[in-house]
Every structure is written in structure tokens, then in C-alpha cells.
Amino acid sequence: MIANFERALSMWPDFLLGLMNTIWLCAVTGVVALVLSIPLATVMRSRSTSLRKASQFVVDTIRSVPFLLLAYMVYYGLPAFGIRVDSITAGLATLIVYNTAYFAEIIRGAWSHLPPQQEETARAFCFTGTRLFVHIIGPQILIAAGPVLGNQMIQIIKDSAFLMVITIHELTFAANEIQTILFVPFETFIIAGLLYWVLCNSVEFGVSRLERFAEVRRAK
Amino acid sequence: MLYSLIEGTITTLAVSSASVAAGVPLGLCLALLRLSRVPVLKQCIAAYVSLIRAMPTVTLALFIFFGVPSLGIPLSPFVAGLLTICINTSAFQSEIWRAAIADFPRNQVEAAAAFGMSRQQTFRRVVLPQVWRASLPALFNETTFIIKSSPAIAVIGVVDLTRAASRVSAYTYEPILPYLCAAAIYATVVFILVTAQRQIERRIVIKYGVL
Numbered sequence: 001m002i003a004n005f006e007r008a009l010s011m012w013p014d015f016l017l018g019l020m021n022t023i024w025l026c027a028v029t030g031v032v033a034l035v036l037s038i039p040l041a042t043v044m045r046s047r048s049t050s051l052r053k054a055s056q057f058v059v060d061t062i063r064s065v066p067f068l069l070l071a072y073m074v075y076y077g078l079p080a081f082g083i084r085v086d087s088i089t090a091g092l093a094t095l096i097v098y099n100t101a102y103f104a105e106i107i108r109g110a111w112s113h114l115p116p117q118q119e120e121t122a123r124a125f126c127f128t129g130t131r132l133f134v135h136i137i138g139p140q141i142l143i144a145a146g147p148v149l150g151n152q153m154i155q156i157i158k159d160s161a162f163l164m165v166i167t168i169h170e171l172t173f174a175a176n177e178i179q180t181i182l183f184v185p186f187e188t189f190i191i192a193g194l195l196y197w198v199l200c201n202s203v204e205f206g207v208s209r210l211e212r213f214a215e216v217r218r219a220k
Numbered sequence: 221m222l223y224s225l226i227e228g229t230i231t232t233l234a235v236s237s238a239s240v241a242a243g244v245p246l247g248l249c250l251a252l253l254r255l256s257r258v259p260v261l262k263q264c265i266a267a268y269v270s271l272i273r274a275m276p277t278v279t280l281a282l283f284i285f286f287g288v289p290s291l292g293i294p295l296s297p298f299v300a301g302l303l304t305i306c307i308n309t310s311a312f313q314s315e316i317w318r319a320a321i322a323d324f325p326r327n328q329v330e331a332a333a334a335f336g337m338s339r340q341q342t343f344r345r346v347v348l349p350q351v352w353r354a355s356l357p358a359l360f361n362e363t364t365f366i367i368k369s370s371p372a373i374a375v376i377g378v379v380d381l382t383r384a385a386s387r388v389s390a391y392t393y394e395p396i397l398p399y400l401c402a403a404a405i406y407a408t409v410v411f412i413l414v415t416a417q418r419q420i421e422r423r424i425v426i427k428y429g430v431l
Contacts, residue, residue: 064364064410065403068371069382073399076386080395154274161276165375172279185286193275193283200274 018174037103062101110145150207228384239305247313272311277372301373360417
């Protein structure tokens with residue numbers, strides 16, 4: 001068994017390549033989805049009932065569909081409409097669309113827990129539009145939603161493993177390739193699992209550090 | 221086409237519900253062992269739960285499907301899929317139970333001890349009935365989560381709803397319709413679960429005052 005681990009580890013460049021791909025896919029998704037989710041959350045809180053209901057329906061539907069199904073839909077469905085995409089673009093687009101819905105719901109939830117007096121006072125001090133969000137609302141929502149956003153980030157890492165199905169060279173794909181070459185599946189997937197463990201725990205650690213930092217700053 | 225999708229739905233629901241049914245007691249056992257006073261076992265369980273929770277379901281599915289037979293135990297895709305979801309959810313459910321038990325008010329345990337109840341009696345008669353209700357919302361969340369992560373078993377060849385949809389799409393040359401139907405089915409199942417969760421929570425609040 002030890003010998004098998006050594007054999008699997010001799011393929012470390014492949015593991016590393018897969019890990020790197022997983023990391024950048026998830027990082028790009030996290031940033032882009034967070035940026036896109038803020039306007040979506042604003043729409044979900046708009047005064048127009050029909051707009052609010054429609055956006056909530058879309059978000060709820062996307063959230064209740066498994067990630068793999070959405071990935072299939074994007075990867076096999078888009079070419080039918082004449083849009084040719086390679087697997088990386090399709091995979092990244094799916095990750096972003098799926099998680100924008102999740103992030104928007106998280107932000108909407110945090111936003112609705114913010115006392116309305118905050119916004120009223122800010123408006124009284126002539127904060128409107130973007131300035132109101134950037135200076136008053138945004139920071140408070142991000143601090144309140146921080147841990148949940150962190151959990152969702154971990155979920156992105158775990159969902160990205162599904163992308164192996166559409167031949168994206170991420171960590172699980174790499175592990176699967178290594179095990180078909182070396183015939184040591186048990187050891188290979190344990191190594192992959194440990195790498196995921198390190199990745200998820202680093203995110204958790206990072207989020208808790210950020211939270212502490214925010215708390216210290218706020219106390220001042 | 222509809223027939224294959226229905227068959228896939230049944231597989232998805234069967235695997236999910238069997239896993240929940242097995243995962244609840246398994247998770248409780250893991251949580252109790254972790255909270256017990258057995259020294260080495262406690263740390264081992266904590267490490268195991270942490271690793272399984274961090275591992276993507278797909279990776280776990282491939283690990284079981286390819287890894288277990290390599291140790292000389294033959295597995296069919298269906299059994300491997302069932303094992304995957306079961307192992308995955310038992311780790312998550314052990315966390316749910318552990319959190320619920322850890323949040324349990326100490327004074328009730330002390331009061332039970334004052335009445336001369338043993339540790340087992342206290343757990344069975346005082347802790348479990350209340351913890352069970354407190355962890356119910358998390359349990360429902362976990363169930364919807366299982367349904368959404370169950371397509372992992374499609375990767376190892378089990379024809380669940382997602383794989384059924386991709387099969388139908390492959391032999392009817394319909395690129396989008398089967399997936400939309402499957403999405404509608406998933407959304408309906410999740411919607412039913414969320415509605416049931418709200419109903420049950422409301423009834424518990426009416427009957428016991430608190431969740």
C-alpha cells in the first residue's frame with residue numbers, strides 16, 4: 001500500500017495541474033459571481049412586485065437544480081442555439097450562473113436583516129445609489145453574510161468536481177486519469193480527497209481570519 | 221422519453237431516501253462516538269467526518285467505485301452509488317446531531333442526574349426527544365442537499381434522473397428539452413420538501429412552543 005502511494009505520488013505534476021485548475025476556476029467563479037449577485041439581489045428587493053417575484057422564481061429554480069444537470073444543459077444545449085463554446089468556457093459559465101443565484105439569495109437574506117433605519121439615515125445624509133451601497137450597505141452585508149459566503153465558496157470547490165464530466169482538467173479529472181494509468185485507484189483518490197480537504201479548510205481558515213479582522217476594525 | 225425520465229426519477233428518489241434513512245442513525249452513532257470519552261476513536265471519527273465533508277461527492281463516488289474493488293470487494297455501480305451517498309450524508313448528519321447535542325442546555329442534564337437517571341436514560345428520555353426536534357430543519361436541508369448532489373452517482377454509470385436526461389437527449393437528438401424536463405422534476409421535488417419542512421416546523425412550534 002505504501003508502495004502504491006509512492007507510485008501515485010510520482011504523478012505529482014498531474015495532481016498539481018488539476019489542483020491549480022480547480023483553484024483558478026473556483027477563484028474566478030467566486031469573484032465574478034459575487035460581483036454579479038449584488039445587482040441581482042437589488043432586483044430581488046425592487047419595489048415592483050412582478051420584478052421581485054420573477055427574479056426570486058429564477059433564483060429559486062436555479063438553486064433547486066443539481067449542478068451537473070445545469071452543466072449538461074449549458075455544454076450540450078448552447079451549441080443547439082448556434083453558440084459554440086469549449087468545455088472550459090461552458091464549465092466556468094455554468095459555475096458562475098449557478099453560484100450567482102446562490103450568492104444573490106445569501107446577499108438578499110443578509111440585506112433584509114439590515115435595520116431599515118440604516119438606509120433611511122444614510123439617505124438623510126445624501127447617500128444615494130452606488131455611494132449608499134458602497135459606503136453603508138455593502139460592507140455591513142458582506143460582514144453579516146461572510147461565513148455563509150465562505151460555506152458557499154467551499155460548495156463551489158466541491159461542485160467544480162462535476163466538471164470532470166465535460167472533460168475539464170480539474171483535480172478529480174486528474175485523479176481519474178492517474179488511476180486509469182497506474183491502476184491504484186484507492187491511493188489516488190485518497191490523495192485527491194486530502195488535497196480537497198486542504199483546499200476547503202484553507203478557505204474556512206481564511207474566512208474566519210477575515211471575520212476577526214472585520215470585528216477588530218469595527219470595534220475601533 | 222417520459223418513461224426513461226420517470227425511471228430515473230425513481231432511482232434518484234430511492235437512492236436519496238434510502239441514504240437519508242440509513243444516514244440518520246449512522247450520523248447519530250458517529251456523533252455519539254465523537255462526543256464519547258473513548259480517546260483514540262474520538263479523534264479518528266473527527267478526522268473521518270472532516271475528510272468526507274470536504275471531499276466532493278463525485279470524487280467519493282469514483283473512490284468507492286474504483287477503489288473498493290481494487291481491494292478485492294466487487295461492487296455494482298448501483299451499490300457503489302448507494303454507498304457513496306450514504307457515507308456522504310452520514311458525515312454531514314453526524315455534524316447536525318453533534319451541533320444539536322452540543323447546544324443542549326446543561327441544566328436539563330444535571331436535573332435528570334439529580335433525579336437519579338443514568339447517562340443512557342438521560343439521553344433516551346430527555347436529550348433525544350428534544351434534540352430530534354431541534355435538528356429537524358437541518359435534516360430537511362440535508363435531504364434537499366442530497367437530492368442535488370445525487371447526480372454524482374451518474375458519473376459512475378447509475379441511471380439516475382440526470383443520466384436518464386442525458387441519455388434521452390443522446391438518442392432523440394433533442395439538445396435541451398430532456399434537461400428542462402429533468403430540471404422541472406428536480407425543482408418540484410425540492411419544492412415539495414421545502415413546503416413539507418415549513419409545515420412540520422409550524423406544527424412543532426404550535427405543539428411545543430419552540431422548535
